Amino acid sequence: MTTRTVITLAAALLAAGCSGEQESAAGEGAPASVAAAPTPAAAAGLKPQPGLYKTTLTITGIEIPGLDPGMEGHGAGLARTLDSCLTQAEAEKGFETLLTRGQEGACRLEDFALKDGAFTGVLLCEASGTTRRTQIEGTAKATGADFTGSTAMDFGGGTKGTMNYAAIHERVGDCPAVQGSEKPAK
Numbered sequence: 001m002t003t004r005t006v007i008t009l010a011a012a013l014l015a016a017g018c019s020g021e022q023e024s025a026a027g028e029g030a031p032a033s034v035a036a037a038p039t040p041a042a043a044a045g046l047k048p049q050p051g052l053y054k055t056t057l058t059i060t061g062i063e064i065p066g067l068d069p070g071m072e073g074h075g076a077g078l079a080r081t082l083d084s085c086l087t088q089a090e091a092e093k094g095f096e097t098l099l100t101r102g103q104e105g106a107c108r109l110e111d112f113a114l115k116d117g118a119f120t121g122v123l124l125c126e127a128s129g130t131t132r133r134t135q136i137e138g139t140a141k142a143t144g145a146d147f148t149g150s151t152a153m154d155f156g157g158g159t160k161g162t163m164n165y166a167a168i169h170e171r172v173g174d175c176p177a178v179q180g181s182e183k184p185a186k
Contacts, residue, residue: 046114048098049142050091052173055082055101057165060148064161085175095140098169099123099147117141123149143171 058079082101090097095114100107100123112121123134138147151163 046117046140047094047142048086048091048140048144048169049171050086050088050175051171052083052085052175053098053101053144054170054172055084056080056168056170057082058167059163059165061164062161063164064159066159067161083172087175095119095145099136099145100125101169114140119145119147138167145169 056079058077059075062075084101086098086101096109096112099109099121106127107123107125110122110124113119117139118137119140120135120137123136125132125134132151134149134151136147136149138145146168147166149165149167151165152160153163154160
């Protein structure tokens with residue numbers, strides 16, 4: 001695998017992992033819908049505040065067996081930032097709704113445990129006929145979450161590896177008011 005191929009794959013994976021939300025730079029898109037039932041985290045009383053959240057996903061490493069040692073570390077540091085609005089109803093469901101933001105496809109948490117602000121779990125996302133499993137762990141507070149994830153990836157041709165990333169969800173203000181089809185001129 002060439003350096004260019006690894007960087008291209010990393011960029012594609014990061015882009016795919018972030019679809020369904022509004023990109024800060026592009027200013028287009030809408031939040032993906034996520035179905036979530038009440039969970040142990042919601043029952044524990046720790047919930048995010050509703051509002052506008054900035055989500056930053058950064059690849060921290062890609063591990064591919066057989067990769068030329070000179071290519072190690074390529075793709076690390078690629079980042080994507082998204083903005084999304086967490087409604088009051090979504091916030092009432094707990095952190096699971098916030099933690100599935102920025103992921104491709106229909107996502108849910110499995111084996112999610114939250115205690116004293118620390119959490120672990122498995123993020124399951126189904127898209128394009130495949131299910132992606134990501135081990136996550138991190139911390140949560142009412143105004144955001146900070147966590148790491150490790151996703152097993154199949155690069156095709158029998159090549160498998162792992163993509164590791166860091167994610168930060170940060171409340172940056174209130175959600176903008178819903179506007180009609182007309183936008184004010186700038």
